[in-house]
Amino acid sequence: MWLSRGPKASPFARLEKSLKVDVAIVGAGVSGALIADALLSTGKSVAVFDRRGPGKGSTAASTALLQFELDTPLSLLSRMVGRERAARAYWRSASAVSYLRGRIQDLGLSCGFKERSTVYLPGDVLDIKGLEREAEVRASMGLRSRFIGPQELLALTNIVGRGAILSGGSGELNPVALVAGLWRSASARGARLFAPVDVVDVSNGPRSVFLSTSEGFEVRAGHAVFATGYEPLRMVSMKGHRVMSTWAMATPPQAERLWPSRALIWEASDPYLYMRTTSDGRIVVGGCDEDFSDEKRRDALIPSKIAAIKRKLKTLLPDVETRADFAWTGSFGASSTGMPSMGVVPGARRCFAVLGYGGNGITFSTVGAQLVQRAIIGLKDPDEDLFAFTA
Numbered sequence: 001m002w003l004s005r006g007p008k009a010s011p012f013a014r015l016e017k018s019l020k021v022d023v024a025i026v027g028a029g030v031s032g033a034l035i036a037d038a039l040l041s042t043g044k045s046v047a048v049f050d051r052r053g054p055g056k057g058s059t060a061a062s063t064a065l066l067q068f069e070l071d072t073p074l075s076l077l078s079r080m081v082g083r084e085r086a087a088r089a090y091w092r093s094a095s096a097v098s099y100l101r102g103r104i105q106d107l108g109l110s111c112g113f114k115e116r117s118t119v120y121l122p123g124d125v126l127d128i129k130g131l132e133r134e135a136e137v138r139a140s141m142g143l144r145s146r147f148i149g150p151q152e153l154l155a156l157t158n159i160v161g162r163g164a165i166l167s168g169g170s171g172e173l174n175p176v177a178l179v180a181g182l183w184r185s186a187s188a189r190g191a192r193l194f195a196p197v198d199v200v201d202v203s204n205g206p207r208s209v210f211l212s213t214s215e216g217f218e219v220r221a222g223h224a225v226f227a228t229g230y231e232p233l234r235m236v237s238m239k240g241h242r243v244m245s246t247w248a249m250a251t252p253p254q255a256e257r258l259w260p261s262r263a264l265i266w267e268a269s270d271p272y273l274y275m276r277t278t279s280d281g282r283i284v285v286g287g288c289d290e291d292f293s294d295e296k297r298r299d300a301l302i303p304s305k306i307a308a309i310k311r312k313l314k315t316l317l318p319d320v321e322t323r324a325d326f327a328w329t330g331s332f333g334a335s336s337t338g339m340p341s342m343g344v345v346p347g348a349r350r351c352f353a354v355l356g357y358g359g360n361g362i363t364f365s366t367v368g369a370q371l372v373q374r375a376i377i378g379l380k381d382p383d384e385d386l387f388a389f390t391a
Helices: 030-040 075-079 082-107 130-139 150-157 177-187 293-301 302-316 361-376
Strands: 019-026 045-047 114-121 145-148 165-172 192-194 199-204 207-215 219-225 242-248 264-267 276-277 283-291 324-335 341-345 346-353
Touching: 019 207, 030 045, 030 082, 030 177, 030 361, 045 177, 045 219, 075 082, 075 130, 075 199, 082 177, 114 150, 130 145, 130 165, 145 276, 150 165, 165 177, 177 192, 177 346, 199 346, 207 346, 242 302, 283 302, 293 324, 302 324, 341 361, 346 361
Parallel strands: 019 045, 019 219, 045 192, 114 264, 219 346
Antiparallel strands: 114 165, 145 165, 199 207, 207 219, 242 283, 242 324, 264 276, 276 283, 341 346
């Protein structure tokens, strides 16, 4: 859907010679764009490489629900990693949404950002009593969440139910427009952007990282950052992570049938249904996630998955139009805790990677940009241990 208006002129060009740079970034999606922006603001020279082109991987498949809530409920995450670490993960995610909103304003990016609340419905992970406990845990840690009853739920969402958790501080945007705007800004500030370029080998020296491309060029960098989503290079371990696929659709514009609050809506289920509205009055809805096997099989499942999503949407909101103007699928990295891995690659101190975002792709991309920026300029981030790779 985000690509339906056609591609705009891209600041990316082909790589025609070897080069030297402070930081080489592999991956031109949301993560790579935000990392480049963060490093350019510190005065570093930046070169970016992507084998497809900007925004053509997972970015275009994103539904761009910018939630501070992780896929794993806070009450359950606390049992898995401890109360303090779980709270830090949620707090950092919440602050990332605010940081991203500010950066969009600073750069004057036109990407349809809107601040939204989220409504978290009961499901097979947390029933209504579990949601009440979850709301209490969140409130005890100072998060902007509270339990709402049937009447308030109906007034906000047109959904008939026993209750939900209402949270403030989330948002929505057009992910392709965000990435395009970030790359135009990066190019104007001196970043060198190259695509299509296939990086096929990486060697790590005491003072430099050397990247070799399929066309025989070499890039020498002080640091390298791999922002390649669910397609990391061999040197980046996927330990603790798996690749998932999700399916999504967008309805025709139907502004008169949308829920009053325009809140982001999702379920405490596994897999969960998620939905949002768009500026032109569509409903974007997705879910039915499952382990990724191969792209052909994933794509072949679009009709059956979209049919299931339509049925769920109709059950929740009987009065909306469920016809799909757009339908698509995409893959992403996920972890058992819902927390990503971001930071120095074990055994390669000049190399950084960001992966395993689950349903919080853009939010965690923002956190990753902050972590990598601070590490490269020699500052300790208070949460670097929270998201660090395990050796």
